[in-house]
Amino acid sequence: MAGVSRSTVSYALSGKRSISPETRRRVDDAIRELKFTPNAGARSLRTAQTGVLGLLVQFHEDEFAPAMLQYILPITETARTLGYDILMMxxxxxxxxxxxxxxxxxxxxxxxxxxxxxxxxxxALRATHQPGVLVGLPGDTRGLDVVDLDFVAAARNLVDHLVELGHRDVVLVSPPRHVFDRGGTYSWRFRDAAVQRASEIGLKLTARYGESQQPAIDANLHEILDESPDATGLIMHNDASVAALPRLLHERGVRVPDDLSVVSLYSRDFARWFSLPYTAIESSPGLLGKVAITQLTQRIAHGDDAGPHGTRLVAAEIVDRGSTR
Amino acid sequence: MAGVSRSTVSYALSGKRSISPETRRRVDDAIRELKFTPNAGARSLRTAQTGVLGLLVQFHEDEFAPAMLQYILPITETARTLGYDILMMxxxxxxxxxxxxxxxxxxxxxxxxxxxxxxxxxxALRATHQPGVLVGLPGDTRGLDVVDLDFVAAARNLVDHLVELGHRDVVLVSPPRHVFDRGGTYSWRFRDAAVQRASEIGLKLTARYGESQQPAIDANLHEILDESPDATGLIMHNDASVAALPRLLHERGVRVPDDLSVVSLYSRDFARWFSLPYTAIESSPGLLGKVAITQLTQRIAHGDDAGPHGTRLVAAEIVDRGSTR
DNA sequence: TGTCGTCGTCGAATCGATTCGACGGACAGT
DNA sequence: ACTGTCCGTCGAATCGATTCGACGACGACA
Structure with a gap:
């Protein structure tokens, strides 16, 4: 229709060779007229590139699904701005x-x-030799690009925050025990850092396992609170439990921060969805997703030239919502 | 490696022509040995089929994201069992x-x-002539496959449920006004059915708009409850508001069901995530997703021969959680 | 006027699968 | 022994893009 060869059209589209203004105009007109769109299959066959990223979401049996959503949305959005679509598995x-x-x-x-x-x-990722990026830190990261929150710094910040306010006896609610056993490293990275920091500065910190499913969550929280009646501070590192906490504290007649100071670790979106009023480390899922996708696309474009493989720990900032005193 | 032509391999894989056991064995061995996997791009180029379904998730500014997640998960799972992957947009x-x-x-x-x-x-869907299925009911459904919950039946069921228990004065909290304006038909399908049913059987029903974002949600609910002090029943048709309700009722010192009977409309998963203790119509996102995907794949396979285009309204069942009296 | 470079375009090969028609061999029926 | 089927396999065409080498036209330069 434009009176030129297919290769010329391709060059007009990609700009990989120069094209006379006249020809370009005719090509553009024809493309518009014919509503032409390149076929993705053919293109990927020829170029061995698809413009699609695979997103592997793992819903462990007892995963708190809404927490996962915080990551999925920013990832798809960031990917799109970089020209990629997301295949969700x-x-x-x-x-x-x-x-x-x-x-x-x-x-x-x-x-x-x-x-x-x-x-x-x-x-499986190592075996495929495909570019990949992990969100969440495994034990062995050799040759891998990893992005995660700096849970150690987060735990220290929260402990320090409470100590500075004069608290001497606090309780930490961690993820459920089987998350530790299963290999969820964030669980012990956070807990161990909190415990260590507490012992460094002479804070009594009682670390407990939380639950992740109702009705066990309520029973568990009641038990934890009953068994530490003198604690004046509560550190929540457990999405499902913290989501249930406001209602539970009301039931117990505990006022925050008058009777109890509460701090936690979650994102702004999470706080909004669950009306959580607690001062918390911002878990920045948006930033994590952005860093991950950026790193991944660079790896795709430049392979090993994109720099050394490594782990990026994203710094954690505290958002004061006035739940401490 | 198997000593046969490429076409024979293709037939061995697809089974579209018969293959001798001997040849099939050699082909299988070679495939395993070479770790051969068909290239998706080449296949889709040749067959014009990709094995991928596009999932268009619309996050209206004030959408309550966790509610969306209930649909996404069952959809990806159902799709996979039918051999499709999901491209999420x-x-x-x-x-x-x-x-x-x-x-x-x-x-x-x-x-x-x-x-x-x-x-x-x-x-846009109509313009592409691609198979598609809608979850959510628009005004004009000509030539479309649509799946949605039967909100009319749901509203009637809930009204009847309260009336049977002797309630004479109830309040309905709908989605925000702009959801009505924007064209969210479920909002008025539910409300109008509830209002009509109430008038049929002589129930006083006050329909109010809810909010979808904190802190407006709390203020709005307080106002609604303050202005209907004599109401003994509450029908919640608003995900974000009902998620905030348990805490808010505790704050007001309202006991359920002793002081107030509450019914709503949400899924089991949603109830679990937000610890919602209310008797509710099960919104069955899993079933909706399953029906939608099944319908879509049949449309893909058989085109117009898959039966007439139409709307499937999924029946709504009530799950009694003891929040009424 | 002849040579060389640059620019814009074209033709053909290529990516990796599927599928159609053809073909040779085995076997049954007469 | 001849004909006709059926079965298993092969060769070649095809899907729709990208890309490499080639080539003509044109301007610059000697």
Missing amino acids: TENDGAEALTRAAESGMVDGLILLDVIDGDPRVD | TENDGAEALTRAAESGMVDGLILLDVIDGDPRVD
Whole structure:
């Protein structure tokens, strides 16, 4: 229709060779007239690039799903601004899904969400030789790009915050025990840092396991609060439990911060969804997603030249919502 | 490696022509040995099928995101069991995203989530001539496959439930006014059915608009409760508001069901995430997703032969959680 | 006037699968 | 022994883009 060869059209589209203004105009007109859109399959066959990133979301049985959502949305948005679409895979067998997507060439790269130590998806990723980035820190990170929150700094900040206000006896509610056992490194990275910091500065800190499913959550929290009647501070590191806390404290007649100072770790969105009024470390899922995708796309574009593989720990800032005294 | 032609391998894989056991064995061995996986791009180029469904998630500014998640998960799972992967698109300009995915042949079909009346994505879908299914009912459904909850039956059930218990004065909290204005048909389908049913059987029903963002939610609920002091029943049709309700009622010292009977409309998952103790119509996002995907894949496979286009309203069942008396 | 570079365009090869028609061999029926 | 089927396999065409080498036209320069 434009009276030129297909190669000329391709060059007009990609700009990889110069094109006379006249020809470019005719090509553009024809494209508009014919409503032409390049076929993704053909393009990916030829270029071995798809413009799609695989997002592997792992819903461990007892995962608190809304917490995952905070990551998914910013990731898809950031990816889009960089020209990528997101193929979301939520299968139980994440390793198999990853392999399938990678080997068949459906994706240019992979994002692994909520990675734990010993995560089978990590082995699968290593085996595919596809660019990938982990959100969540496993034990062995050799040759991997990893992004995670700096849970150690977060825990220290919260402990310091309470100590500065004069608290001498606080309770920490961690994720459930099986999250520790399963390899959720954020659980012990946070707890151990909190415990250590507390002992450094002479704070009595009682670390307890939380629960992640109702009705166990309520029973567990009641028990924890009953058993530490003298504690004046509460550090919540457990999404499902902190979501239930406001109602539970009301039931117990505990006023925050008058009777109890509460601090936690969650995102602004999470706080909004669950009307959480607590001073908290901002877990910055948006920033994490952005860093992860940026890193991944650079790895896709430049391979090993994009710099050394490594772990990026995102700094944690505290948002004061007035729940401490 | 198997000593056969490529076409034979293809037939061995697809089973579209018979293959001798001997040859099949050699092909399988070679495939395993070489770790061969068909290339998705090449396959989709040749067959014009991708094995991918586009999922268009629309986050209206004030959408309550966790509510959306209930739909996304079952959809990806159902799709997978039927052999499809999910390309998730969350862009603001959903119509553009839809067109891009469809025209470039990235997907075999489209799922539109949270469709409203006058939704620009519906026009875009019509323009592409791609199979698609809507979750959420627009005004004009000609030629479309639509799946939605039967909000009319749901509203009637809840009204009847309260009336049978002897309530004579109840309040309905609907979605925010701008959801009505914007074309969220579920909002008025539910409200109008409730109002009509109430008038049929002589129940005083005060319909109010809710809010969807804190802190407006709390102020709004307090106001609504203050202005209907004699109401003995509360019907909540508003995800964000009902999520805040348990805490708010505690603050007001209102006991459920002793002082107030509360019914609502949400899913089991939603109830779990937000510890909601109210008797409610089960909104069945899992079933809706399943029906939608099943319908879509049949449309993909059989086109217009898959039966007439139409709207499937999924029946709503009540789950008694003991919040009424 | 002849040579060389640059610019814009074209033709052909290529990516990796699927599928159609053809074809040779085995076997049954007469 | 001949014909006709059926079965298993192959070769070649095809899907729709990208890209490399080639080539003609044109201007610059000697």
